[in-house]
Amino acid sequence: MDLTIYHVDAFTDRVFTGNPAAVVPLAEWLPNDQLQAIARENNLGATGFFVPAADDADHDFHIRWFTPSVEIELCGHATLASTAVLMQARGWDRDEIRFRAKAGSLIARKRGALLELNFPAKGRSAGTTPEGLDEALAATVIDYYETPGFKLAVLENEAAVRGARPDPEFLTNTVNAGVIVTAPGDDADCVSRFFAPYIGILEDPVTGSAHCMLVPYWADRLGKTEIHARQISARGGSLHCRVDGDRVLLAGQAVLYMTGIVRVEGGWGARAA
Amino acid sequence: MELTIYQVDAFTDRVFAGNPAAVMPLSEWLPDDVLQAIALENNLSETAFFVPTQDDPNHDFHLRWFTPAIEVDLCGHATLASAAVLYRELGWAHDEIRFKALAGDLIVRRRKDLFELDFPVRAPVAEEPPAGFAEALGTKPVEFYKAKKFMAVLESEAAVKSVQPDMDFIAGMTGDGLIVTARGSAEEGESVDCVSRYFAPHAGIPEDPVTGSAHCTIIPYWAEKLGRKELYVRQISARGGDLYCTLVDDRVLIAGQAVLYMKGIVHVGNGWSVPD
Numbered sequence: 276m277d278l279t280i281y282h283v284d285a286f287t288d289r290v291f292t293g294n295p296a297a298v299v300p301l302a303e304w305l306p307n308d309q310l311q312a313i314a315r316e317n318n319l320g321a322t323g324f325f326v327p328a329a330d331d332a333d334h335d336f337h338i339r340w341f342t343p344s345v346e347i348e349l350c351g352h353a354t355l356a357s358t359a360v361l362m363q364a365r366g367w368d369r370d371e372i373r374f375r376a377k378a379g380s381l382i383a384r385k386r387g388a389l390l391e392l393n394f395p396a397k398g399r400s401a402g403t404t405p406e407g408l409d410e411a412l413a414a415t416v417i418d419y420y421e422t423p424g425f426k427l428a429v430l431e432n433e434a435a436v437r438g439a440r441p442d443p444e445f446l447t448n449t450v451n452a453g454v455i456v457t458a459p460g461d462d463a464d465c466v467s468r469f470f471a472p473y474i475g476i477l478e479d480p481v482t483g484s485a486h487c488m489l490v491p492y493w494a495d496r497l498g499k500t501e502i503h504a505r506q507i508s509a510r511g512g513s514l515h516c517r518v519d520g521d522r523v524l525l526a527g528q529a530v531l532y533m534t535g536i537v538r539v540e541g542g543w544g545a546r547a548a
Numbered sequence: 549m550e551l552t553i554y555q556v557d558a559f560t561d562r563v564f565a566g567n568p569a570a571v572m573p574l575s576e577w578l579p580d581d582v583l584q585a586i587a588l589e590n591n592l593s594e595t596a597f598f599v600p601t602q603d604d605p606n607h608d609f610h611l612r613w614f615t616p617a618i619e620v621d622l623c624g625h626a627t628l629a630s631a632a633v634l635y636r637e638l639g640w641a642h643d644e645i646r647f648k649a650l651a652g653d654l655i656v657r658r659r660k661d662l663f664e665l666d667f668p669v670r671a672p673v674a675e676e677p678p679a680g681f682a683e684a685l686g687t688k689p690v691e692f693y694k695a696k697k698f699m700a701v702l703e704s705e706a707a708v709k710s711v712q713p714d715m716d717f718i719a720g721m722t723g724d725g726l727i728v729t730a731r732g733s734a735e736e737g738e739s740v741d742c743v744s745r746y747f748a749p750h751a752g753i754p755e756d757p758v759t760g761s762a763h764c765t766i767i768p769y770w771a772e773k774l775g776r777k778e779l780y781v782r783q784i785s786a787r788g789g790d791l792y793c794t795l796v797d798d799r800v801l802i803a804g805q806a807v808l809y810m811k812g813i814v815h816v817g818n819g820w821s822v823p824d
Contacts, residue, residue, distance in 0.1 A: 282589075282812075284589075288818075288821050290589075290815065290816070290817065290818050290819070291585045291588070291589055295589060315564070316555070316563075316809055316810075318568070318591050318592060319591055359820075363821075364820070529821065530819060530820070530821040531815055531819025531820045532814060532815060533813065533814045533819075534812055534813050534819070535553065535555075535810045535811055535812020536810065536811055536812065537809065537810045538563065538808055538809060538810065539563070540563065541557075541807040541808065541809070542563075542807065542808030542809070542811070543632075543808050544556075544561060544632060544636065544661065544805055544806045544807040544808060545561060545563055545808075546562055
């Protein structure tokens with residue numbers, strides 16, 4: 276069987292930056308072990324698979340995401356990449372795509388040159404800065420907030436965020452959650468980086484889910500609802516965000532790196548079945 | 549600019565097994581930073597690029613390999629994958645391909661559905677394992693050797709399969725990683741001469757799926773032990789690989805199959821992006 280594969284850089288308008296995802300449109304679901312094997316073979320942060328939602332008036336596609344090792348509940352950058360593939364390469368001509376995922380419904384909209392995803396906002400509570408965190412980040416943490424799965428460490432300025440050097444052992448053993456470091460941006464409302472060594476990701480290039488916590492914080496602090504955020508990882512990404520009640524709208528661009536044909540049973544060289 | 553890319557699983561005849569490599573034929577060299585950016589984007593252990601050699605009667609192609617982080621001076625599985633692409637996709641019809649690489653000349657020969665690499669022997673020399681080695685390995689090795697890589701001979705295939713070495717300890721050993729090996733057990737009527745696994749945490753690779761260069765040391769050892777020069781061996785990582793090896797004096801011929809997983813077009817510079 277042959278499948279079409281797209282390798283897309285999400286949350287950027289320049290190839291080799293942003294967060295790479297593989298996108299594999301399917302006519303119908305393949306067995307889970309085959310989806311997992313494809314995602315492992317692709318070896319990107321996430322591979323998004325989607326299937327037309329037949330007999331479901333409220334959704335257009337079912338979408339699922341696999342890392343090289345597991346299926347995950349929600350993945351912003353691979354959803355953005357899937358939306359771009361549908362609109363740019365698969366003839367989707369409406370401005371909205373209604374995805375159904377395990378975590379619930381996900382709406383993607385085209386807004387000018389941007390694709391916008393609609394996520395639930397994450398609340399936050401003031402936390403106690405763990406002793407040793409400054410040393411573990413090589414930075415001075417001014418404020419510290421928590422929400423399930425995420426910690427938010429506010430630093431002085433963009434240079435401090437850029438200079439942060441995470442100690443993976445400390446962030447795994449002592450913090451045991453994803454750590455966002457953030458500060459006001461030099462040419463954006465805010466900048467951030469995201470470290471999640473507790474799940475094997477030392478630093479994520481661009482992270483939609485982190486912005487579900489980050490954007491409400493900056494909206495409150497700056498007293499406005501529209502936030503331009505840059506994630507200043509080595510690859511870097513740009514997110515145009517809005518807070519709308521208990522929702523966070525994350526918009527970004529996406530660029531095609533590669534289109535290919537995957538041979539699920541193996542192309543030449545494969546043992547005869 | 550558009551380039552063709554192949555993703556090939558080397559040292560196997562089953563897709564999703566073996567050692568994956570990206571292979572990208574070029575008509576001329578691109579700047580090094582572009583090659584590195586492509587290899588990083590591909591995010592496979594190696595991306596191989598090759599260019600036809602001009603006015604060089606001794607070589608057919610100039611071959612280079614990049615990991616996501618750096619250019620490397622030798623890579624067996626991506627060379628095998630490149631040879632498979634040349635024979636299976638690009639119409640190469642000669643009995644051998646003469647590559648020019650950073651490390652020197654590399655000849656790949658086709659033997660039916662096998663592609664054979666020609667490597668130097670790296671002979672194992674017996675030595676005492678470092679203090680704490682058996683604890684770090686979780687089992688006492690039957691024998692211990694050093695070549696460029698360390699090699700621990702274990703009691704059985706089951707011991708090789710189940711070993712879970714302490715990566716911090718292995719990373720601290722002063723060599724190019726650790727091979728564990730044992731005699732193969734016959735399964736399904738197919739007799740495997742030896743099995744192995746290779747750990748290279750010092751290079752950021754906890755375990756490599758299939759490792760041509762490890763067999764520069766594995767093969768001379770088992771050839772002597774078994775009294776034969778031709779060996780069929782398996783690397784029993786999670787992905788697994790099959791290698792058909794021949795010891796010829798101070799050379800090890802390492803042959804394997806290769807399977808196409810994906811063929812695609814890469815857009816250097818941008819492909820489509822979201823238009824206004």
